[in-house]
Amino acid sequence: MNTTQLLLSLRRLHQHIRERVVNACEEQAGTTLARVSEQHRDDTLYAIDRIGEQVILEFIEREIAVHVPVIVICEGMAQGSTVLPAGTREQDARWRIIIDPIDGTRGLMYQKRSAWILTGVAENQGQEPMLQDIFLAVQTEVPLVKQHLSDQLWALRGQGTQGRRYNRLTGEENELAARPSQAKTIDHGFATFVRFFPGGHTALSELEDTVLAAVLGKAISERALCFEDQYISTGGQIYGLVMGMDRFVADLRPLLRQDNRLCCHPYDICTELIAREAGVIICDETGEPISCPLDTRTPVTWIGYANATLRNTIHPHLEQALKKFS
Incomplete structure (x- = not known):
């Protein structure tokens, strides 16, 4: 599996999580999704968080780890990470994949604001990778139930930022260009x-x-x-x-x-x-x-x-x- 194939797989993973979470928001009351599922030292996990987490390991094991061993880093895991396929030694993994299944849980579970699925990938070589070692990143919007558009952005190091805007009603995707502000001041x-x-x-x-x-x-x-x-x-x-x-x-x-x-x-x-x-x-x-x-x-x-x-x-x-x- 090369990096292009990895990117496509991660985009599909994000789309799958997005669909599962939006469906849950449509079918369940906000109070149900806002129940505290687990209290960690560094954060609180709510019922809605578990939806994305349930998808991740199954998808990565089926779509990615069958081709190349990886370390998955995600909040909610017993040790903060796991190696796939099961039984693989950590030093034998090719990539480290760090994931936040739902970033923005609190706003989404009360249907106030979109949340985001976040993923970064670094080579698993030599010393423990740092943030600047990430060479591939993907983030996908989990929209509100009443919102029909959802954005997805990604980047490969040295290749710029790309994006797509997905229409939940028609299934169409259109190109989305990054456009940071060129303002010279923060006035207004x-x-x-x-x-x-x-x-x-x-x-x-x-x-x-x-x-x-x-x-x-x-x-x-x-x-x-x-x-x-x-x-x-x-x-x-x-x-x-x-x-x-x-x-x-x-x-x-x-x-x-x-x-x-x-x-x-x-x-x-x-x-x-x-x-x-x-x-x-x-x-x-x-x-x-x-x-x-x-x-x-x-x-x-x-x-x-x-x-x-x-x-x-x-x-x-x-x-x-x-x-x-x-």
Whole structure:
């Protein structure tokens, strides 16, 4: 199996999960899907999460692992990962496939907002692969029941970002082009400091006000010069940057929260290759590429800038503010 065949298989996997999850949302009440299924140290799994998880291992074993052994990394697994076919030694696997079956569970289970299926693939060679070793990434929108269009994006390293928009009513797919914002400022655009959950809001809000005041000037308190979007889905935020909806996103929770469990993890950010291949700048708080292992537990700080001009304008102020608040 080559990388092109792997990409096609992963796209089919995503489409299968999307169909199963949307059908469940149509057939079951939101309160049923919102039941807590399992409480992990780093996150909560709801009933809706189990739908995607049930599909993954069966599909990969049938469609991929029969051709090449792989390590599957996914939240909800006993050890955080498993090797397929069963009985294969970890060092004999060719690829590591990290998956988030549903990123954005909370919004989807209450039918407030789309969720995303996220997958990244790295070679399983030498030392344990890191996020920057991912050479293939796919993310697929799980739409609301009332929504008939669903987007899918993917990237192979060095080959740019591609996409398709799927019509659930007709079955048609149309090409979808990445188009990050080319705006030179965040004026009248979306610029978000992530704070999804209770705890740490005071420090995050103070940091946000400090940075935005430096970037926008005193007018920050006089007019709504920029806006935020607390989309509880890292994949959804990556999509927003790629498609020109968002200009700046900063998820600094690991730096400013005492409890790092409620923050971004590698499986949440495993499709950042899609953004980088589209021209979006994704980095850590120092401005360097994100460096984290492909696991389900490591806290991840990440920042996304739609273009280099925004990065050059905002990042110096952000670094200065972080020195103060750290």
